[in-house]
Amino acid sequence: MSSSKKNRATSNQIADRINKIAARSKQRKKASPSKNSTTGEEEQNLILPSWPEWERAIPNEIVRSALFNIGNRRERREYHEDVPIVVLGDGEIIYRGQELRQDDQDVWLYVLQLARHQPLGEWVEFSAYSFCKSLGWSTSGQSYKRLMTCLSRMQATALKIRNKRLNKGISLSLIRMFDYEDDQGNRLDRWRVWVEPKMRQLFGNVHYTRLEWKQRRQLKPLAKWLQGYFASHKQPKPVSVASLHQGCGSEQKQLRFFRPKLKSALDEMKAIGFLEVWCLDDKDRIHVVRAKK
Structure with a gap:
């Protein structure tokens, strides 16, 4: 075989080898998602369980605790700094933040209601008018201010939750962040709330309670x-x-x-x-x- 034919054969072999390596690399990329994407299983783990429109849902550890107490919402609220919260049953909650009451829980329940059809960690949008109306509040400016205060109060929270089921401790805030006005201080038509992805772990598959909303109101x-x-x-x-x-x-x-x-x-x-x-x-x-x- 001449040297030119030999070189052509060698070149073809190298090219074939490069193509095979490229094909294998392409298959690996298809099989493993990029860092910015999620698999179907991962996405499912970020979506809250489903429940009917006429119900509200809340993790068992929280609904069996004094986190949202029964105090009068108009009275002064204490500030707690890493204080143990009473839990009836298994589990421990250490809380940092302003005292929370049942009106805060009503707001939080509706935030979770709106968040349940999309992956946690995405913005949940709503109008303040529809939110207040769903709670049975008036749709006045005073109620919008009350809603903003409840959201702010829950944003400034830190919970450390530990129990046998979780097999570890979880630290999170009830609401990570929210937007209610633009840069000029004008109230937005659509408010936005961001819920912790870790919240999914508290719900598990069956470790949450469904409440009939009409009764609760x-x-x-x-x-x-x-x-x-x-x-x-x-x-x-x-x-x-x-x-x-x-x-x-x-x-x-x-x-x-x-x-x-x-x-x-x-x-x-x-x-x-x-x-x-x-x-x-x-x-x-x-x-x-x-x-x-």
């Missing part, structure tokens, strides 16, 4: 908290008045003053059809039977 703060606590158990077990007193974050210092309010709240839940029956036994424990849907 009819309840006072203590009854709202009780609705969440009892709804978080498939078959609620007897629970002491003292535990409920701590779990709801009541400001009442003595049980003898808390007990009548508790009974009134349980009657509220029975009147709206959440409870079928309730009773207080001689060991100062509350027994409830939820109404069938």
Whole structure:
């Protein structure tokens, strides 16, 4: 074979080899997504579980705790700096931020409601008018200010949550950030809220509670908290008045003053059809039977 033919053969072999390497590299790129993209499984892990429009959902660890307490929303709120929050059941919550109450929880529930159809970490958009209307608030400027205050309060939070299910500690804020006005200070037509992607871990697949929103809107703060606590158990077990007193974050210092309010709240839940029956036994424990849907 002449040297020219030999060189051509060698060149063809090298070219074939280069093409094969390029083809394999192309296949690897298709198989592994870029850093800026997510696989279907990863994307699914960033989307909250689905629930009906007429319900709201909240992680069990939070709804069984005193994080959102039953204090009067108009009264002064304490600032907590890495304070343990009472949790009824397994888990630990360490909280930093201004005291949160049931009106904050209503706002947070609706933020999660809007966020549930898209991956967490993307902006959730809404009009302040529709948001306030959905909460049963007036659609006045005062309500918009109240909404902004609730969002600001939850943005400035830090929760450290640890339990057996998670098998680790998670630190996050209830709301990472939100936009409500432009650079000139004009209120935006569409507000935007950004929810932590880590929130998905708290929900898990079944570790969250679904609340009937129409019922919740009819309840006072203590009854709202009780609705969440009892709804978080498939078959609620007897629970002491003292535990409920701590779990709801009541400001009442003595049980003898808390007990009548508790009974009134349980009657509220029975009147709206959440409870079928309730009773207080001689060991100062509350027994409830939820109404069938």
